[in-house]
Amino acid sequence: xxxxxxxxxxxxxxxxxxxxxxxxxxxxxxxxxxxxxxxxxxxxxxxxxxxxxxxxxxxxxxxxxxxxxxxxxxxxxxxxxxxxxxxxxxxxxxxxxxxxxxxxxxxxxxxxxxxxxxxxxxxxxxxxxxxxxxxxxxxxxxxxxxxxxxxxxxxxxxxxxxxxxxxxxxxxxxxxxxxxxxxxxxxxxxxxxxxxxxxxxxxxxxxxxxxxxxxxxxxxxxxxxxxxxxxxxxxxxxxxxxxxxxxxxxxxxxxxxxxxxxxxxxxxxxxxxxxxxxxxxxxxxxxxxxxxxxxxxxxxxxxxxxxxxxxxxxxxxxxxxxxxxxxxxxxxxxxxxxxxxxxxxxxxxxxxxxxxxxxxxxxxxxxxxxxxxxxxxxxxxxxxxxxxxxxxxxxxxxxxxxxxxxxxxxxxxxxxxxxxxxxxxxxxx
Numbered sequence: 001x002x003x004x005x006x007x008x009x010x011x012x013x014x015x016x017x018x019x020x021x022x023x024x025x026x027x028x029x030x031x032x033x034x035x036x037x038x039x040x041x042x043x044x045x046x047x048x049x050x051x052x053x054x055x056x057x058x059x060x061x062x063x064x065x066x067x068x069x070x071x072x073x074x075x076x077x078x079x080x081x082x083x084x085x086x087x088x089x090x091x092x093x094x095x096x097x098x099x100x101x102x103x104x105x106x107x108x109x110x111x112x113x114x115x116x117x118x119x120x121x122x123x124x125x126x127x128x129x130x131x132x133x134x135x136x137x138x139x140x141x142x143x144x145x146x147x148x149x150x151x152x153x154x155x156x157x158x159x160x161x162x163x164x165x166x167x168x169x170x171x172x173x174x175x176x177x178x179x180x181x182x183x184x185x186x187x188x189x190x191x192x193x194x195x196x197x198x199x200x201x202x203x204x205x206x207x208x209x210x211x212x213x214x215x216x217x218x219x220x221x222x223x224x225x226x227x228x229x230x231x232x233x234x235x236x237x238x239x240x241x242x243x244x245x246x247x248x249x250x251x252x253x254x255x256x257x258x259x260x261x262x263x264x265x266x267x268x269x270x271x272x273x274x275x276x277x278x279x280x281x282x283x284x285x286x287x288x289x290x291x292x293x294x295x296x297x298x299x300x301x302x303x304x305x306x307x308x309x310x311x312x313x314x315x316x317x318x319x320x321x322x323x324x325x326x327x328x329x330x331x332x333x334x335x336x337x338x339x340x341x342x343x344x345x346x347x348x349x350x351x352x353x354x355x356x357x358x359x360x361x362x363x364x365x366x367x368x369x370x371x372x373x374x375x376x377x378x379x380x381x382x383x384x385x386x387x388x389x390x391x392x393x394x395x396x397x398x399x400x401x402x403x404x405x406x407x408x409x410x411x412x413x414x415x416x417x418x419x420x421x422x423x424x425x426x427x428x429x
Contacts, residue, residue, distance in 0.1 A: 001046055001061060017068045020080060025369035025411065026285050026327040027084045029077065031068055042068075045286065046081070047328040051089045055081050088370050091413045096385065096428040098399060100138045103424050104131055110152045111406060112419035115161040118410025120178070121417055122164055123425060124151040130166045132178065135415065135427055142181030146174060149193075153208075157199040159411075163220070165206045167194035173208045175220060185223035189216055195237055200245040205262065207248055209236035215250050217262060227265030231258055234277075242283040242304070249290060251278035257292050259307065269307030273300055279321055284329030289346060291332055293323035299334050301349060311349035315342055321363045326371040331388060333374055335365035341376055343388055353391030357384060363405055368413040375416060377404035383418045397428055 014035055021030040027046040032039060044062060059078050063069050069077055105125035114121045124130050130144040130151050144166060153167035164176040173187040173194055192211035199206055209215045215229040215236050229250060238251035251257045257271040257278055276296035283290055283304060290302040299313040299320055318338035325332055332344040341355035341362055360379035367374055374386040383397040383404055406419035416428040
């Protein structure tokens with residue numbers, strides 16, 4: 001259990017608790033409190049919470065560590081933790097059924113992405129557009145037109161979900177309103193194709209990575225370039241912010257990953273150790289670890305505080321195509337061109353289980369929010385759902401007629417989207 005606060009800690013007399021809010025994934029309680037007339041927030045992260053956790057003992061521990069949680073609040077906190085436990089047990093045995101098949105574009109799809117709730121999703125395409133869809137009805141809500149080449153990288157500014165960013169082979173990134181479908185800003189400055197992008201968690205910046213070997217940070221409000229991150233010697237194909245938004249990592253075909261300070265645009269560390277192109281790079285939830293995947297058949301785990309490698313995760317016989325943490329940062333999953341996936345413990349760095357059953361390379365892997373299921377997408381035209389602890393295949397999602405290049409859960413874990421080279425998206429629920 002950890003407490004993260006915004007601002008300095010002061011004696012309790014000067015702090016007054018206003019409200020308690022739940023964060024389901026990863027489990028936590030947000031505290032809104034007043035201090036010297038200012039409204040502030042802090043979070044109690046419950047990353048070790050399980051359905052079997054002793055709630056009374058946990059509440060006592062929280063009370064000792066957090067002065068804002070007084071005896072009069074104990075029962076309320078207990079109820080909140082029980083609600084979090086109920087959420088962790090949800091959808092464990094949920095069977096997914098095909099809900100909709102959408103032939104989204106005439107030309108091939110490049111990417112698909114859900115908003116936080118799964119109420120709508122976006123598709124990018126070689127037809128130079130991005131389309132916004134209503135998940136329940138399958139209706140097209142907006143066509144985002146204006147790029148002069150392939151729309152390759154797309155994202156919602158989750159958790160808010162009111163903006164969309166599109167990165168294109170035309171070297172620009174555009175920012176769009178979800179509500180109106182209009183373009184608010186066009187970010188110009190890259191000298192080659194944009195192949196990856198990401199919003200920071202606070203939704204104040206968009207980061208773009210390009211074949212020109214640089215990444216750029218852009219201000220969402222005024223549309224200005226904030227920083228150019230230079231130092232890589234080959235294209236940047238992966239970028240990711242940490243939870244607090246003060247760091248960003250870039251993964252490159254130059255075999256390295258660089259950590260940058262988003263307040264200054266300065267390089268913090270370069271992570272050197274892989275001997276082939278990087279395929280993925282990301283932080284865990286509490287920003288203590290960085291996971292990198294590479295075409296050299298390994299994943300490496302790095303200490304985010306000093307940039308030192310703490311483990312090399314081996315066992316795959318071919319390139320690592322994707323890797324991820326679960327929402328709490330306790331588990332790591334790797335997907336490979338050898339047709340298997342593996343689950344590792346972030347603490348022991350040992351392999352917990354191996355996922356075997358696909359008949360082609362696995363290009364995408366992700367945990368459900370509860371952390372008990374894994375979703376994989378493969379060139380064998382199927383997506384599969386697995387038990388994250390035992391490695392047992394729970395369900396095969398069949399029907400696509402070509403390679404699946406994208407698959408994801410929504411925030412609740414009750415909707416799945418799959419995107420395929422057969423030019424359809426399928427919604428499963």
